[in-house]
Amino acid sequence: MGYFLGSASAEGTAFLLALLLMLVAAKLMAELFERLRQPAVAGEILAGVIIGPSVLGLVAPSEVTNDLAELGVIFLLFTVGLETKPAAIFRVGRSAAVVAVLGVVTPFVGGWLLMRAWGATGVEAMFVGTAMVATSVGITARVLSGMGLLDAPTARIILGAAVIDDILGLLVLAVVSSAAAGTVNYAEIGTTAALAIGFTVFVALVGARVVTRAAPRITTLRIGHPLFVFGLLLCLGLAVAASYIGVAAIIGAFLAGMALAEGAEGDHTMHKQTNGVTEFLVPFFLVNIGMQLKLDVFRDPSVIVLSVLVTLVAVVAKLLGCGAGAWNLGARRAAQVGMGMVPRGEVGIVVAQIGLSLAVINAELYGVVLFMAVATTLIAPPFLKLLYATETAAIAEVAPADAGGIVVTDDLSQIG
Amino acid sequence: MGYFLGSASAEGTAFLLALLLMLVAAKLMAELFERLRQPAVAGEILAGVIIGPSVLGLVAPSEVTNDLAELGVIFLLFTVGLETKPAAIFRVGRSAAVVAVLGVVTPFVGGWLLMRAWGATGVEAMFVGTAMVATSVGITARVLSGMGLLDAPTARIILGAAVIDDILGLLVLAVVSSAAAGTVNYAEIGTTAALAIGFTVFVALVGARVVTRAAPRITTLRIGHPLFVFGLLLCLGLAVAASYIGVAAIIGAFLAGMALAEGAEGDHTMHKQTNGVTEFLVPFFLVNIGMQLKLDVFRDPSVIVLSVLVTLVAVVAKLLGCGAGAWNLGARRAAQVGMGMVPRGEVGIVVAQIGLSLAVINAELYGVVLFMAVATTLIAPPFLKLLYATETAAIAEVAPADAGGIVVTDDLSQIG
Numbered sequence: 001m002g003y004f005l006g007s008a009s010a011e012g013t014a015f016l017l018a019l020l021l022m023l024v025a026a027k028l029m030a031e032l033f034e035r036l037r038q039p040a041v042a043g044e045i046l047a048g049v050i051i052g053p054s055v056l057g058l059v060a061p062s063e064v065t066n067d068l069a070e071l072g073v074i075f076l077l078f079t080v081g082l083e084t085k086p087a088a089i090f091r092v093g094r095s096a097a098v099v100a101v102l103g104v105v106t107p108f109v110g111g112w113l114l115m116r117a118w119g120a121t122g123v124e125a126m127f128v129g130t131a132m133v134a135t136s137v138g139i140t141a142r143v144l145s146g147m148g149l150l151d152a153p154t155a156r157i158i159l160g161a162a163v164i165d166d167i168l169g170l171l172v173l174a175v176v177s178s179a180a181a182g183t184v185n186y187a188e189i190g191t192t193a194a195l196a197i198g199f200t201v202f203v204a205l206v207g208a209r210v211v212t213r214a215a216p217r218i219t220t221l222r223i224g225h226p227l228f229v230f231g232l233l234l235c236l237g238l239a240v241a242a243s244y245i246g247v248a249a250i251i252g253a254f255l256a257g258m259a260l261a262e263g264a265e266g267d268h269t270m271h272k273q274t275n276g277v278t279e280f281l282v283p284f285f286l287v288n289i290g291m292q293l294k295l296d297v298f299r300d301p302s303v304i305v306l307s308v309l310v311t312l313v314a315v316v317a318k319l320l321g322c323g324a325g326a327w328n329l330g331a332r333r334a335a336q337v338g339m340g341m342v343p344r345g346e347v348g349i350v351v352a353q354i355g356l357s358l359a360v361i362n363a364e365l366y367g368v369v370l371f372m373a374v375a376t377t378l379i380a381p382p383f384l385k386l387l388y389a390t391e392t393a394a395i396a397e398v399a400p401a402d403a404g405g406i407v408v409t410d411d412l413s414q415i416g
Numbered sequence: 417m418g419y420f421l422g423s424a425s426a427e428g429t430a431f432l433l434a435l436l437l438m439l440v441a442a443k444l445m446a447e448l449f450e451r452l453r454q455p456a457v458a459g460e461i462l463a464g465v466i467i468g469p470s471v472l473g474l475v476a477p478s479e480v481t482n483d484l485a486e487l488g489v490i491f492l493l494f495t496v497g498l499e500t501k502p503a504a505i506f507r508v509g510r511s512a513a514v515v516a517v518l519g520v521v522t523p524f525v526g527g528w529l530l531m532r533a534w535g536a537t538g539v540e541a542m543f544v545g546t547a548m549v550a551t552s553v554g555i556t557a558r559v560l561s562g563m564g565l566l567d568a569p570t571a572r573i574i575l576g577a578a579v580i581d582d583i584l585g586l587l588v589l590a591v592v593s594s595a596a597a598g599t600v601n602y603a604e605i606g607t608t609a610a611l612a613i614g615f616t617v618f619v620a621l622v623g624a625r626v627v628t629r630a631a632p633r634i635t636t637l638r639i640g641h642p643l644f645v646f647g648l649l650l651c652l653g654l655a656v657a658a659s660y661i662g663v664a665a666i667i668g669a670f671l672a673g674m675a676l677a678e679g680a681e682g683d684h685t686m687h688k689q690t691n692g693v694t695e696f697l698v699p700f701f702l703v704n705i706g707m708q709l710k711l712d713v714f715r716d717p718s719v720i721v722l723s724v725l726v727t728l729v730a731v732v733a734k735l736l737g738c739g740a741g742a743w744n745l746g747a748r749r750a751a752q753v754g755m756g757m758v759p760r761g762e763v764g765i766v767v768a769q770i771g772l773s774l775a776v777i778n779a780e781l782y783g784v785v786l787f788m789a790v791a792t793t794l795i796a797p798p799f800l801k802l803l804y805a806t807e808t809a810a811i812a813e814v815a816p817a818d819a820g821g822i823v824v825t826d827d828l829s830q831i832g
Binding site: 066228239 | 428429431432435436439440443446447450451456479480482483486487490562638639641644645648649652653655656659660665685688689690691692693695696
């Protein structure tokens with residue numbers, strides 16, 4: 001009589017089964033990729049492609065998988081923020097700004113030129129260009145933390161540039177969206193820009209100080225695990241605030257993590273608890289990206305050609321644009337920064353969805369942009385692993401002697 | 417231009433805002449209740465009543481809050497299982513069985529008699545009786561773990577009895593549901609009973625041995641945190657399996673935790689990571705229970721009278737029935753066991769929903785059963801705290817001297 005209970009709990013069981021399938025697929029592919037010396041991240045995204053609607057059709061993206069995926073990337077950036085001292089980002093601020101600006105202009109122009117040459121309308125070309133501006137810093141952060149390299153100088157530049165990139169991308173999207181709708185309200189866009197920049201700078205500057213002062217009081221609360229609970233509330237609170245202001249929720253979560261990086265430094269239990277939540281939720285983020293892929297528009301060979309071209313331009317434009325911005329660090333580090341900014345992931349997917357909902361791109365162009373977003377996210381991790389091989393080898397030499405002192409880093413290094 | 421992005425991300429933001437509100441309300445009320453020397457659990461459920469549709473209307477139960485609540489109680493029972501050695505449960509098996517059987521018969525008969533005396537139909541009376549059979553062991557487990565008392569002898573009896581109670585409740589529900597529908601298929605109900613008992617006994621007996629043997633191999637996997645990932649998969653996997661067989665998903669999660677209790681004993685990182693997930697998700701479980709309450713049927717004074725009577729009988733029947741089953745332990749311990757089985761929580765709510773969907777109870781009776789489920793869940797924790805005062809005092813005396821040796825227990829003791 002499972003079916004009597006079934007009437008009320010079938011929905012709950014289907015939900016649990018979907019989570020189980022996503023987690024099993026993600027971890028099987030992660031293990032396979034690790035054994036092939038490829039990044040687990042790429043394996044988990046590919047797991048989503050395989051179990052998703054375009055191949056096996058075992059699980060489809062739904063409101064719940066999207067929500068868990070969003071929580072996953074929010075906690076991922078929160079965890080990365082916890083490992084990042086604000087000062088370390090401010091120190092590379094100028095380089096990060098140059099990388100971000102060039103990393104916005106080059107892909108936008110590249111995408112626009114390609115689409116115009118392909119015969120697309122001006123609005124279509126602008127929208128594809130905008131989707132190519134996006135950066136999914138979560139993917140790169142996960143790869144770098146997996147190699148224990150979150151405190152490499154280029155990792156700081158990538159994180160800083162991703163924050164600035166998000167604000168710039170927001171403004172480009174605003175201008176392009178309103179241009180597509182007919183009128184550009186510069187006053188409103190200026191206000192949003194000021195709000196977004198103000199919020200980010202304010203939290204980055206003041207957050208750590210406020211948290212450091214509040215921490216001793218928080219630990220005297222009667223509730224269990226007060227610092228962990230405070231971290232959760234700060235993470236969700238700044239994610240919501242960022243989201244209402246127009247910045248990505250993950251930027252708020254990253255800033256929350258940074259604010260706690262100093263105040264909660266010594267609390268290993270809190271770090272491990274946060275790590276548990278992140279480790280549980282991130283696979284849903286990665287698998288959900290893979291599940292978004294729609295292969296049914298690729299029956300038309302010209303769509304395949306365009307997808308490959310858009311993806312190529314998307315990779316080369318970020319590599320050249322961001323690489324040029326970091327050229328003073330030498331060719332290898334410039335390539336690290338450039339490749340680190342390549343994944344478009346969920347941000348590119350969101351831009352594509354906005355284009356579709358505004359009816360400025362059709363289903364085929366939507367499929368092309370989705371392909372670009374997923375493909376860039378799959379391509380970058382293996383190259384990142386290669387480009388950072390020297391740094392990884394250096395860490396492997398140091399680690400055994402210094403194992404006692406790097407508990408937290410060691411813990412995070414296993415995230416990937 | 418937040419509204420351009422808004423078109424695609426408003427849903428995501430609303431979801432994050434709902435989680436934030438639930439978490440803030442839960443933790444504010446938990447802190448208040450702790451300061452009033454009341455159990456945090458009751459505060460968090462009351463937080464749900466306050467922000468839910470019946471009072472402030474800030475957040476309403478939705479598919480996503482229900483799913484997160486289900487994950488929350490699954491991880492709660494998984495964490496409790498991690499603290500429970502199978503042998504400790506088997507040792508109290510006979511007492512637990514007696515407690516469970518008397519705890520099923522007494523509330524069913526009590527509820528049936530009350531409803532018949534009130535003038536309800538036979539089917540209505542049977543359904544209310546069935547809802548009063550349910551036990552929400554998560555609430556009691558959370559209260560006991562909050563006091564560091566999960567290994568008290570009566571705690572073992574309550575946990576064991578709750579597992580048996582769930583299977584018996586399932587069978588009562590099956591018989592009553594099919595009787596309400598017109599025909600009772602005893603062969604099918606027998607098959608389900610055999611499956612449910614077989615699954616539970618098999619996993620309880622064999623699970624720990626399989627996990628202990630597999631553990632050394634699992635730790636050689638290349639993925640990050642292999643034992644934690646394995647725990648997640650086992651927890652979700654057995655929850656899904658239990659759910660398909662017809663037992664509650666939380667029983668599967670509890671058995672998964674028990675199976676890991678021996679195999680992963682020494683892994684403190686894994687315990688803390690699991691604890692982080694539990695601590696993050698459990699507030700959604702508690703708040704979601706409170707949010708279910710519907711006060712709009714209480715305009716009719718007779719509905720209020722009936723609700724109070726049903727709640728009274730629900731408390732007294734479990735107290736007497738389960739207490740009688742544990743009478744050989746002495747009056748105080750019998751009262752601990754009886755009160756530990758009082759909360760109906762989400763299990764009572766699910767039974768009420770089934771009754772409503774089968775149209776055997778009307779909206780008013782549904783409101784009455786919901787009230788009983790939430791009220792018993794709010795009433796039990798303060799009494800549990802009083803009834804276990806002696807044990808808590810004993811722990812407080814021992815703990816300071818023995819602090820180093822009880823890391824895991826100490827960790828769990830902060831869950832509540």
